[in-house]
Amino acid sequence: MRALRQIVQITLVNLLSLPQCLGTSLVVIVGIAGVAGVLVSVLSMSEGFRHTLASTGREDRVIMLRAGSDAEMSSNVSRDQAVLVGALPAIARDGAGRPLASAELVVMVDLPRRGQADPNNVPFRGVQPAAFAIRDEVRVVEGRPFDRGVREVIVGRRAAQQFEGLTVGSRIAFRDSDWTVVGIFSSGGDVHESEIWADAEAAASAYRRTGFQSVTARLADGESAGLADLTASIARDRRLSMTVFREPEYYAKQSKVLTTLINVLGYTVAAFMAVGATFGALNCMYSAIASRQVEIATLRAIGFGSTPVVVSVLIEALVLALLGGALGGGLAYLYCDGATLSTLNFDTFSQVAFDFRVTPGLILRGIAWALVIGALGGLPPAIRAARLPVTLALRAG
Amino acid sequence: MRYLPLLLAGLFRKKTRTILTLLSVTVAFMLFGLLQSVTVAFESGADAADAKRLLTIGRYSMIELLPMSYLRRIEQVPGVVGVANAEWFGARYQNESNAFPVFAVDPTRYLDMYPEFDIAADQREAFAKTRTGAVAGRRLADRFGWKVGQKLPIASEIHPKMDGDMSWEFDLVGIIDAEDPAVRANTDMVLINVAYFDEARQLGKGRTGWYVVRVADSSQARAVSARIDRLFANSPDETKTQPEKEFAVGFAKQIGDIGALISRILAAVFFTILILTGNTMAQSLRERIPELAILKTLGFSDVRVTALVLAESGLLLLIGGGVGMGAAIGMLPFLNQSTGGRFPPLFVTAETWLLAAAMAAGLALAIGLPPAWRAHRLRIVDALAGHR
Numbered sequence: 001m002r003a004l005r006q007i008v009q010i011t012l013v014n015l016l017s018l019p020q021c022l023g024t025s026l027v028v029i030v031g032i033a034g035v036a037g038v039l040v041s042v043l044s045m046s047e048g049f050r051h052t053l054a055s056t057g058r059e060d061r062v063i064m065l066r067a068g069s070d071a072e073m074s075s076n077v078s079r080d081q082a083v084l085v086g087a088l089p090a091i092a093r094d095g096a097g098r099p100l101a102s103a104e105l106v107v108m109v110d111l112p113r114r115g116q117a118d119p120n121n122v123p124f125r126g127v128q129p130a131a132f133a134i135r136d137e138v139r140v141v142e143g144r145p146f147d148r149g150v151r152e153v154i155v156g157r158r159a160a161q162q163f164e165g166l167t168v169g170s171r172i173a174f175r176d177s178d179w180t181v182v183g184i185f186s187s188g189g190d191v192h193e194s195e196i197w198a199d200a201e202a203a204a205s206a207y208r209r210t211g212f213q214s215v216t217a218r219l220a221d222g223e224s225a226g227l228a229d230l231t232a233s234i235a236r237d238r239r240l241s242m243t244v245f246r247e248p249e250y251y252a253k254q255s256k257v258l259t260t261l262i263n264v265l266g267y268t269v270a271a272f273m274a275v276g277a278t279f280g281a282l283n284c285m286y287s288a289i290a291s292r293q294v295e296i297a298t299l300r301a302i303g304f305g306s307t308p309v310v311v312s313v314l315i316e317a318l319v320l321a322l323l324g325g326a327l328g329g330g331l332a333y334l335y336c337d338g339a340t341l342s343t344l345n346f347d348t349f350s351q352v353a354f355d356f357r358v359t360p361g362l363i364l365r366g367i368a369w370a371l372v373i374g375a376l377g378g379l380p381p382a383i384r385a386a387r388l389p390v391t392l393a394l395r396a397g
Numbered sequence: 398m399r400y401l402p403l404l405l406a407g408l409f410r411k412k413t414r415t416i417l418t419l420l421s422v423t424v425a426f427m428l429f430g431l432l433q434s435v436t437v438a439f440e441s442g443a444d445a446a447d448a449k450r451l452l453t454i455g456r457y458s459m460i461e462l463l464p465m466s467y468l469r470r471i472e473q474v475p476g477v478v479g480v481a482n483a484e485w486f487g488a489r490y491q492n493e494s495n496a497f498p499v500f501a502v503d504p505t506r507y508l509d510m511y512p513e514f515d516i517a518a519d520q521r522e523a524f525a526k527t528r529t530g531a532v533a534g535r536r537l538a539d540r541f542g543w544k545v546g547q548k549l550p551i552a553s554e555i556h557p558k559m560d561g562d563m564s565w566e567f568d569l570v571g572i573i574d575a576e577d578p579a580v581r582a583n584t585d586m587v588l589i590n591v592a593y594f595d596e597a598r599q600l601g602k603g604r605t606g607w608y609v610v611r612v613a614d615s616s617q618a619r620a621v622s623a624r625i626d627r628l629f630a631n632s633p634d635e636t637k638t639q640p641e642k643e644f645a646v647g648f649a650k651q652i653g654d655i656g657a658l659i660s661r662i663l664a665a666v667f668f669t670i671l672i673l674t675g676n677t678m679a680q681s682l683r684e685r686i687p688e689l690a691i692l693k694t695l696g697f698s699d700v701r702v703t704a705l706v707l708a709e710s711g712l713l714l715l716i717g718g719g720v721g722m723g724a725a726i727g728m729l730p731f732l733n734q735s736t737g738g739r740f741p742p743l744f745v746t747a748e749t750w751l752l753a754a755a756m757a758a759g760l761a762l763a764i765g766l767p768p769a770w771r772a773h774r775l776r777i778v779d780a781l782a783g784h785r
Contacts, residue, residue: 027676034669038662068563070494073460074487074554076600108458118647121458174457208633241561257495265435269428269662276424276666280673283417287680343653347494349460351651 006308007315010299014316024288028281028317029324032373035277036328036366041336042266043365044356048341049262052354053255056190057247060222061134062230064215067241070253071348072106072213079103081240082215090230092218094133101217102131105200107207108350109174111163113342120342122163123195123350124153124174126203126212134218135187143168143183148199151206154183156193158353162342166196177206191251194342194353216247257346274369282377285317289381296385297393306386313385317378318371325370329363400705407709410681418677419717422760425670426721427728429753432659434729434743439652441579441741442645448615450510451622452644453608456635460485462604463634465595470628471608476621479611481506484604486589487555490541497537498586499551501594501605504530510609513580520545520571528593531567534584535574536742540734543569549587556598565597582741610638667756675764678710682768689772690780703773710765711758718757722750 018025057063064085065075077085082103085091092100105126110119129148132138146152153172160166171178179198187193200212219226227246234240245253252259289296296309342353385393408415453471455461462484471480486499500507504525508514516524516532524530531549543549549567557563567589575581595602612621622638629636639647682689692702726745733742 024676027672031669031673034665034672038665038669041665042662068552068557069554071554108460110458113650116650118650120651121460253494269432272424272428272431273666273669276421276428277669277673279417279421279424280670280677283414283421283677284673286414286417287677291680341653341658344651 003305003308006304007311010304010308010312011315014312015319018316018319021288021291024284024291025320028284028288028320028377029327031277031281031284032321032324032370033328033331035273035281035373036325036370037331038273038328039270039369040329040332040358040362040366041356042269043362044332044336044358045341046259046262046266047359047362048354048357049255049259051357052189052191052352053251053259054248055188056192056251059246059248060219060226061247062217062219062227062244063247063250064217064234064242064244065213067243069243070245070250072104073348073350075213076211077103077213077215077242078211081242082212084237084240085215085234085242086217088230088233090220090226090233092220094130098130099217100130100134101215102128102134103200103212103215104128104131105203105207105209105212106214107203109172109196111165111172113162114164116164120163121344121350122159123348124203125192125195125197126200127197128200131197131216134216135192137188137190138185138192139187140183140185143181146182146197146199146202149201150199151177151179151202152182153179153196153198154185155181156195156197157184157186158193158340158342158355159196159351160184161340162194162351162353189355191352194351215242254347255345255352258343258352270369274373278373278376281321281373282380285377286381289313289385293385293388293393297388297390300386300390301394309386310379310382313382314375314378317374317382321370321374321377322367324374325367326363328370329358329366332366333358333363400708404705404709404712407681407685407705408712410685414677414681415713418674418713419720421670421673422714422717423721423724425666426718426753426757427724428666428721429663429756430722430725430745430749431728431743432663433749433752434725434745436656436659437746437749438582438741438743439649440646440656441582442649443642445513445577445579445583446640446642446645447511447513448618448640448642449612450641451610451612451618451625451638452641453610453625453636453638454606454644456626456637459607461634462601462606463608463636465603465605467608467629467634467636468605471610471625474621474624474628476612476614476617476624477610478613479506479509481510481609482591482605482607483507483609484591484594484606485555486551486594487553488587489552489554494554497534499553499589500586501589501591503591504532504588507588507609510611511583513577514573514575514584516571516573523570524588524590527568527570528590529566529568530570531587531589532571532573533569533587534581535572536581536585536733537587538569538572545569545572551587556594556600558597559599561599578742578744585741609641667760671760671763674713674760675767678713678764679768682706682771686775686780689775690777693775693777694781699773702775703769706769706772707761707765710768711761714757714761714764718753722753 066077069075086099086101094100107124108121109124111122112118113120146154155166165172166181168181170181231244234242336356337358339356340353342351345352455463468480468482482503484501486501488499490496508521524532533543547569549569552564573584575584612618618640625638626636689702729743
């Protein structure tokens with residue numbers, strides 16, 4: 001009980017006198033804020049990309065590609081195959097009995113980023129009318145949907161933000177003629193928001209294609225039995241040499257390289273940063289405690305135990321670290337949250353855009369790192385101060 | 398040099414403190430070296446570009462195919478001295494998608510375009526003569542343990558053979574390498590013979606992905622590009638021709654502003670280091686004020702004492718920065734070994750060293766100046782009186 005009271009007393013004194021050693025405290029706070037800020041920012045990039053991936057596709061939807069192919073760009077599906085597959089009973093129907101299957105073709109169009117001139121591979125997807133019923137998360141948020149058979153496009157929200165000339169009413173020139181942007185769509189922050197969509201027939205005629213690249217469909221039965229049923233009926237029909245993937249599985253596979261790259265970059269930087277700054281923070285803590293040797297020795301001379309001294313110094317370090325962690329997390333939130341980055345996905349060879357996401361979980365993680373640094377930096381000097389013989393410490397001052 | 402022992406004595410007055418400071422500076426520069434090498438790797442494509450090489454691709458996107466017949470027509474364009482065709486194979490190796498790039502090329506034409514690649518004369522000849530022949534980059538061969546003379550089983554994700562089979566097999570007849578690390582990044586690939594590939598494939602016969610064009614005079618590059626594109630204007634397959642460097646720069650930009658992102662991270666890192674180290678230096682000086690006063694008493698001029706303090710922070714950054722950069726360079730071979738073909742080779746250039754030196758100098762000044770200024774203004778009487 002006595003020890004506890006002592007801890008509270010010393011801690012209070014220490015914390016109340018923090019403003020007096022403002023310089024040193026501030027340095028510790030800023031140093032730790034730097035670590036936490038960088039950590040949270042780089043991880044918010046991974047978090048944002050992971051979120052975009054995780055929100056792409058649903059368990060009850062499948063994408064079908066040519067057998068052996070696992071990317072749309074390297075796949076092709078003939079018109080006949082698309083019709084045959086749509087007719088399978090494993091595919092869901094809409095109210096009018098039409099299959100919820102959309103045969104799609106994907107090509108790349110070159111568009112410059114806003115304010116730049118160099119071309120980027122932006123995916124251009126021709127979709128069949130069922131696409132909107134299958135992907136019911138797609139909403140036209142500005143303008144209107146494209147009309148069938150004409151050269152009109154709707155543009156994903158993120159693509160519209162990133163690339164030049166994708167506003168409603170503008171015209172973009174590629175392949176034979178001008179296309180008019182008639183709308184902007186959102187789809188819950190998934191990868192399709194980085195795409196441009198048009199009617200499949202209009203796109204096929206412009207690109208002189210007869211076939212498609214993939215068929216996306218909704219399963220009549222979203223459980224594994226439904227998928228097994230579809231796979232079995234495709235295997236039975238010799239005309240259909242196709243591979244079926246559940247959408248989430250497909251899109252995760254499509255981003256393996258980029259996911260690894262972003263994570264490796266994020267965690268490497270964070271780890272280095274943490275190590276480097278721990279040394280720095282340790283240093284500052286050391287000097288802060290060292291300059292208070294006399295004070296600590298005096299406390300012990302008038303009867304305070306060494307445990308309360310250690311604990312109170314540690315608490316002081318943790319409070320500073322907490323402040324630093326919160327400051328860093330806050331700064332990361334201000335600067336990074338919602339910032340959009342568009343980069344090349346090496347697996348699909350096309351642009352994918354995602355937002356940095358600073359989630360409460362990430363901020364907590366930043367604060368946790370900060371507290372660890374604070375503890376590592378505060379404990380050794382506290383123990384040293386408490387173990388130094390009182391007489392020696394008093395004389396050293 | 399005479400003052401080095403004095404400087405070291407000052408620095409290591411409190412060993413723990415200085416070692417901790419050094420470690421944090423070291424780690425910062427290690428991170429700097431590594432991240433900077435990533436930026437350089439992304440941009441090195443442009444450095445390895447040859448001003449006399451142009452690339453002709455489909456006008457609307459680089460993934461559109463062009464007729465093989467364009468080869469002869471481009472060859473006849475005035476100013477052109479050589480043309481080579483190349484096509485993306487879409488390799489899958491050991492079940493890994495895009496494990497490395499594979500290009501179907503005309504062996505002689507293609508290798509003529511890249512005189513900076515090193516390949517033994519007999520291997521080059523074997524590649525030209527073997528229909529199923531292939532040559533691979535040194536880094537790839539090392540990573541997968543390939544030996545010249547062995548079979549290379551590589552599947553394609555795009556091209557089935559006539560019987561619908563997606564798995565192909567080639568004979569490895571040669572290894573390509575390059576001295577310059579920026580050029581070596583371009584050898585992270587496998588080349589196969591288009592004569593065999595085009596005959597055996599089911600789809601896209603008679604078409605190719607892009608053309609590499611060599612011009613006689615690099616100052617004519619733009620004019621020749623325009624001539625080539627005019628040749629195919631209003632045809633079903635229009636082209637876009639541009640100098641290789643422009644293409645490389647543009648492609649690097651597709652990856653996004655990695656450079657800016659990395660600079661921002663590094664700025665935050667160095668700012669943090671600046672604050673922490675600056676504080677330590679100031680503290681260290683405060684403790685030594687009587688010593689400095691004694692130095693002045695002994696006849697050291699104000700300027701000399703100031704210079705000593707500055708030199709101390711300079712030395713700190715020199716050691717920390719040097720060790721950090723050295724450690725980064727030491728780590729690169731290991732990183733490169735494990736990424737061969739998946740990521741361009743990382744290397745530290747002279748510019749990176751210069752940049753590191755500039756950063757170190759800037760930091761040394763920022764950290765050293767305030768205490769140095771204080772030392773400069775120090776009056777002996779006050780300094781000696783103020784302490785004890």
